[in-house]
Amino acid sequence: MPSPANETTPIASAANDLADLAATAALRERFHSAIAPVVVGQRELLDDLLAAILCGGHCLIEGVPGLAKTLVVKSLAQALALDFGRIQFTPDLMPADITGTEVLEEDRGSGGRRLRFLTGPIFANVLLADEINRAPPKTQAAVLEAMQERQVTVGGRSHPLPDPFFLLATRNPLDQEGTYPLPEGQLDRFMFLLQVEYPNRTDEIEIVRRTTGSANASLAPVIDRAAIAAAARIVHALPVADHVLAHAVDLVRSTRPGSAGEPEWLPRLLRHGAGPRASRFLLLAAKAHAALDGRPCVEIRDLNRAAPAVLRHRLITTFEADSEGVSPDEIIARLITLRARSG
Numbered sequence: 001m002p003s004p005a006n007e008t009t010p011i012a013s014a015a016n017d018l019a020d021l022a023a024t025a026a027l028r029e030r031f032h033s034a035i036a037p038v039v040v041g042q043r044e045l046l047d048d049l050l051a052a053i054l055c056g057g058h059c060l061i062e063g064v065p066g067l068a069k070t071l072v073v074k075s076l077a078q079a080l081a082l083d084f085g086r087i088q089f090t091p092d093l094m095p096a097d098i099t100g101t102e103v104l105e106e107d108r109g110s111g112g113r114r115l116r117f118l119t120g121p122i123f124a125n126v127l128l129a130d131e132i133n134r135a136p137p138k139t140q141a142a143v144l145e146a147m148q149e150r151q152v153t154v155g156g157r158s159h160p161l162p163d164p165f166f167l168l169a170t171r172n173p174l175d176q177e178g179t180y181p182l183p184e185g186q187l188d189r190f191m192f193l194l195q196v197e198y199p200n201r202t203d204e205i206e207i208v209r210r211t212t213g214s215a216n217a218s219l220a221p222v223i224d225r226a227a228i229a230a231a232a233r234i235v236h237a238l239p240v241a242d243h244v245l246a247h248a249v250d251l252v253r254s255t256r257p258g259s260a261g262e263p264e265w266l267p268r269l270l271r272h273g274a275g276p277r278a279s280r281f282l283l284l285a286a287k288a289h290a291a292l293d294g295r296p297c298v299e300i301r302d303l304n305r306a307a308p309a310v311l312r313h314r315l316i317t318t319f320e321a322d323s324e325g326v327s328p329d330e331i332i333a334r335l336i337t338l339r340a341r342s343g
Contacts (some may be wrong), residue, residue, distance in 0.1 A: 004309070007217050021210065031046070035076070039075050040199065045196060048192055049168070054232045055281070055285060058166065058167040060169050061168060061195075061196060062196070063172075076126065081225065082126045084128070085127045091135070094138070095138055095152070099154055099159075100119040101117075105238070114294040117154060128170070131171065139208060143144050144186050151306065164228070183191075187314070188314060191284075191285070194309055235287050240298045241297065244300060255274045255311060268318065269326055270316065278310055278314050286302035286303045317331070
């Protein structure tokens with residue numbers, strides 16, 4: 001009998017049964033229904049954020065001011081009954097300002113003294129790091145430890161962060177004055193780079209109607225932590241056919257100049273491609289999208305759906321690509337098309 005990894009239809013022992021998968025798809029609809037009175041549109045962005053939470057990844061959100069990025073993140077935390085925290089990053093922000101610090105505390109009864117750790121704002125389930133690229137490198141290093149190790153180190157002691165811990169960082173693509181570029185190593189720790197676009201005309205009319213009236217929409221938690229944990233287990237246990245897994249790896253490898261069978265235009269447009277972490281995130285994201293759709297197997301379309309968000313911040317374009325206005329998203333679309341033709 002073939003192993004579950006080679007099957008493309010049943011979700012068997014690893015993910016319990018189809019009822020659990022249906023519950024994961026229902027979770028997604030409850031999530032959207034809860035947020036709809038507060039957030040207009042943005043369904044794809046919300047799907048990506050929910051997928052990242054179930055995969056245990058972090059997101060970098062890019063968009064001009066005024067597109068409700070903070071509202072989206074805060075609403076997400078409320079709908080999922082998670083603690084929300086927000087840090088406005090500035091050039092003078094120090095690591096202790098976000099991680100917390102140790103204070104000397106005196107016991108008035110005994111006269112003894114002891115160090116007590118006061119937690120900083122990073123100790124939240126969902127943390128919004130506003131304009132993360134404005135923080136100096138030393139503070140960026142503290143954020144990087146939190147992202148990778150799920151802990152902070154203060155005074156030589158490690159303090160675990162709450163579980164789950166989900167970092168959503170924003171970056172303004174226009175304003176570069178007073179910013180510190182995020183190093184490639186830190187960018188690679190983000191599962192997704194999500195781009196928030198202007199709303200369409202219909203959505204913008206609805207936004208203005210809601211925000212200029214007297215009614216205030218409320219948002220109540222509709223999903224508890226146990227449901228989130230159960231959905232996360234389903235995502236990780238979802239079986240993947242060998243050819244789908246190979247397609248994910250091959251798509252990521254095709255972004256690297258010098259790879260076998262590369263198109264002749266690739267070295268002209270790309271200096272560096274994505275590493276193995278991208279292959280892992282791409283497959284996890286595809287599994288999350290399939291599970292949230294209620295489908296018991298991952299398909300190539302799930303990989304193609306997740307590819308731009310997973311790869312766009314990991315591709316380093318050449319000067320020639322920048323001068324011609326060829327974006328990472330366009331390069332990714334070309335590579336997807338090539339793989340579809342060859343496959």
